Amino acid sequence: MPETKKPDLSNWSCPLPLQDYPAIVMGHGGGGKLSSELVEHLFLPAFRNETLANLGDAAVIGPLSGRIAMSTDTFVVQPLFFPGGNIGDLAVNGTVNDLAMSGARPRYLTAGFVLEEGFQITDLARIVESMAASARAAGVEIVTGDTKVVERGHGDGCYINTAGIGVIPDHVNVGPSLVQPGDAVIVSGTIADHGMAIMSVREGLEFDSTIVSDCAALNELAAIVLEAGGASVHAMRDPTRGGLGATMHEIAHASNVGMVIEESQLPVRPEVQAACELLGLDPLFVANEGKIAVFVAAEAAGRVLEAMRSHPLGSNAAIIGQAVAQHPKMLVAHTRIGANRVIPAQIGEQLPRIC
């Protein structure tokens, strides 16, 4: 188990007023004194940057030059704290990664919180501190935000929305519809870690393991990919919900190509594989939060793979398949026993099987 991040109380100018109420009350979202205390004593000291400190109705940034990428995502993960991270890490890294996958250098984020009445302020502090640490690590600033409180029973403690913008360097041109037959598919490391870390603590299915979420900011690794592959890099995706399988289906549809997966090349941690088998899940369709799937022209694949492996987040990178002109929009796996199978898209969430 990784150490859980503790709120850094020393950073707070005056934590005392917050302790009048150990839990969120309706007033924390009311725009009055309690609201501003939350901002002043929790958000400002944690996220600390000049733009946020101005506390205007809108954050004023820039000027930025070049194409701007923009993305938003909402986080409702349960449980809020899980092996390897919490909802705060996800909220920052998720939007950073969405921006990075479009080829952008992520710069600024917003953060919107929906808190449930009764939510512990110490838990909120842990989440906010994780967001701040993740933002620092990714080199982005959280420049504006919002907090609303809903009545007890109307939320799962804490929901977070983040939106972000980044700048796409001039020469970069990647997108899900640009993949060509013959492109290699590289995945940056072991798949299904995040989804199985969440499963391991989900009521009714829980098990003991050393599996931790792979939640991480991928902007550095994405920049390395683009530098090594240049114009040969056609698409990048972070295979989150729905896993690598859903991502490859999406790309196959968007680019009108077929995909072939070499099953024996898929990097899966043995304990993750074991957990998947225990619950009857296919790791190909289990979520990741710190992996990139890169679609790159075959001649540049070796170069990109080598560059990815030089970064800690890409040390287990592997070529797992390729795009093909045949069977457009379909995924075919070469199985370990030397047969082929079509991999269908999932309809909803994967369900643990009975046998």
Added chain:
Amino acid sequence: MKYLTEFRDGELASKLAREIRQIVTRPWNIMEVCGGQTHSIIRNGIDQLLPEGVQMIHGPGCPVCVTPLEVIDRALAIAAQPGVIFCSFGDMLRVPGSAKDLFRVKSEGGDVRIVYSPLDAVNLAIKNPDKEVVFFGVGFETTAPANAMALHIARRQSLHNFSMLISHVLVPPAIEAIMESDENKVQAFLAAGHVCSVMGYWQYPPIAEKYRVPIVVTGFEPLDIMEGLRRVLLQLERGESRVDNAYERVVTHDGNREAQRLLAEVFDVCDRAWRGIGVIPQSGWRLSEAYREFDAEHRFAVSDIHAVESPLCHSGEVLRGALKPNECPAFGKECTPRHPLGATMVSSEGACAAYYNYGRFLSVEELVHA
């Protein structure tokens, strides 16, 4: 994982495939009874390694597929009641009843939870004494010992807020029903290894003899299934019809005596309806007199709920091996995994969903050159 990984070896699979090709001189139809084996066959592409003419027919061994529509409707009715925590294995949630599925009941406010084991449901009952906790007890002889133990514990602890909606089915009567059918095409069976780990395989020699049909107890990994096929094909080619055990590391002749003892205490054999097939005599288990108080069907008075299956659905013929999924007029039209008419389209192990999802209505060659 030890004793799993070794049985997935690609090289040994090629060897077995070569052996099988050398044995086979003509077409054969073989049924794997168990849904877990169906999954493994499709997942690994085992059928593609078989010689032309050797057909795998996917049998009625998936609890999701054979649980009758009216039992699903009863489950939905119970799960919708206030004060009830309805617990189920995950894949039962998407099985359509007459009007909706458990997901829908959950979205409408029902407290429906996925659990890994019936013991998790017992624990929920202990933790929530003010709630009625109901477990959806479906499955074959493999799942029954778990349900029996959960009930045994509930009874010992006088857990009055725990009950089970039971729809247990048995493999040997189903095999007989398939062999009795006029349209039967099945010439040999792979018997379900895990069912036999509980029940043993002493029930099968009379069936093999009566119907002159080879039966081989078979495991679930690719090599296990290929070895089961190799042995069954050897018998077919030689004109033999014996019971053979190709899963010796797990299955013994007598099975698990401890489990059988509790099963006999908790359950009585009864006639049971199979979805799409109809009633098969003496093919199921119901709660014995001593455990009747834990029967959710009576506790929630849902026995009056009856249902009529869609006339468009031919899942019964599919389950018996009389019809291939793509030969059904509704296949891929009125009936898809998204809008399934019958349970064989719902379950990921269901024969129809497998055909639809894995493109088995076209061969991979056809797909590749399409």
Added chain:
Amino acid sequence: MGRVNFGGIVKDVCLAYVPEIAVGDYTIVHVGFALSKIDEESAQKTLETFREMGLLDEEFGEPEAVETVKETT
């Protein structure tokens, strides 16, 4: 109840049906219940049979019709 290690993950499993089981044994588990102790000797024997299978005609066996993805590294 007992603790069963599934290739690196551990779950509480009911061992009531396998009273003969000892620490270090392998078992088949279904929905939280150990149903059967794995006979390791038999497992090894089966694998050995597979390995020895067709040793004689190996050299003359038909070529494998197995495709693999072309590695581009």
